[in-house]
Amino acid sequence: MPGDEWLAQRFEENREHLRAVAYRMLGSASEADDAVQESWLRLSRSDANEIRNLGGWLTTVVARVCLDMLRSRTTRREESLEDQVAEPVAKQDSSTDPEKEALLADSVGLALLVVLDRLSPAERLAFVLHDMFGVSFEEIAGIVGRTPDAARQLASRARRRVQGADTPRKAETGEQRELVQAFLNALRAGDFQGLVAVLDPDVVVHIDAAAARPGAPTEIHGAQNFAKGAVTFSQMAGMVEAMLVNGEVGLVWAPDGRASRALSFAIRDGKIAEVEIIAEPARLRDLELAVLSD
Secondary structure (H helix, E strand, O other): OOOHHHHHHHHHHHHHHHHHHHHHHHOOHHHHHHHHHHHHHHHHOOOHHHOOOHHHHHHHHHHHHHHHHHHHHHHHHHHHHHHOOOOOOOOOOOOOOHHHHHHHHHHHOHHHHHHHOOOOHHHHHHHHHHHHHOOOHHHHHHHHOOOHHHHHHHHHHHHHHHHOOOOOOOOOOHHHHHHHHHHHHHHHHOOHHHHHHHEEEEEEEEEOOOOOOOOOOOEEEOHHHHHHHHHHHHHHHHHEEEEEEOOEEEEEEOOOOOOOEEEEEEEEOOEEEEEEEEOOHHHHHHOOEEOOOO
């Protein structure tokens, strides 16, 4: 029978793979580490002699753990829906390293994490395991308790959501993408003049109640007024990503891999003429978000 030291060594050989699976499933570095640790505990309580393919067995176990965590997360969200209050600035878990989270999100793709977060737990599992790690639908079926054909459909639905295949493109033009990306680049750099350059001088910005600071106006007029306030958020812009928002190129702020703010733009005569900043939970949930195609 394999000894504890041998088993621990084999587990360590698989740790990075398991963490990669768990992070894509959960979108949280700390939760991914918890899922990997739980997988080790389950392995240590199992009869290793009965495991023919340790790597595959561990992938299945970590996927089951993540699925349980996602289902629990979904239940908690539904239970707290009526009491949910949006904060003007999203709070970070004190146990989370924001820089580490940002690097992980960048390695996966922040926009992808945002869309994955909006899938059902089973859809997310099927897409991540099959499309990102090549796990067969037969194996996925056993994890989600469905047939292989049903597992294939789960992945297909998820893929369409990720790609925005069911959302009509309203105006995904080169000019639109270029302007929104220029706005984001200037925002990240804290470049006041760069922001003004892409804004219509008479730009109008609508801010919903959840996005506005207490006592601050919910409408801003003029490029310089908007740019002046926007540059103060430059340090948080690392977690902002260009995405399709209701079929048009917009921006989404997702400090924990979950959409917290969305910006939609109206463009006229080559400039951003109108901006809407959305943070109300119900409105965010109703947005159709998708990853921009390359």
